[in-house]
Amino acid sequence: MEKQEVYDQFKNLESQLQDVLAQFTDLQGEMTQVFEQNAELEIENQHLRDLLRELQRNLPEDPETPQGLSKSRQILEKLYEEGFHVCREFYGTRRKQDEECAFCLEVIYRDQ
Known part of the structure; x- marks a missing residue:
C-alpha cells in the first residue's frame, strides 16, 4: 500500500467517525428532550391524581x-x-x- 492510499483511508475513516459523532450528538439531544417531556408528563399526571383525590373527598356521598x-x-x-x-x-x-x-x-x- 502506498503512503497516499493509507493517508486517504485515514481521512475517509475520520470523515465517517465525524458523521457518526454528529448522529450520536443528535440522538443524544432527542433523548434528552424525551426524558424532559416524560418528567413533565409524570408531574402533570401526579397533579391530576392529586386533583382527582381532592375532588373525590369533596363530593357528596x-x-x-x-x-x-x-x-x-x-x-x-x-x-x-x-x-x-x-x-x-x-x-x-x-x-x-x-x-x-x-x-x-x-x-x-x-x-x-
Missing part, C-alpha cells in the same frame, strides 16, 4: 346526584371542566382553548 351522574362521572365532569380530556383517546391532556370534545362528553353523559 350520594351515589346518584339530581343530575343523574354517578360519583365517578361527577369527577370526570369536574376534570373536564378544569380543562382536561377524560376520553380514552386524549385522557389527561389539556384541552386547547377549552374546546369541546365529543369523546369526553360521550364518556361523561352516555346512558342518561
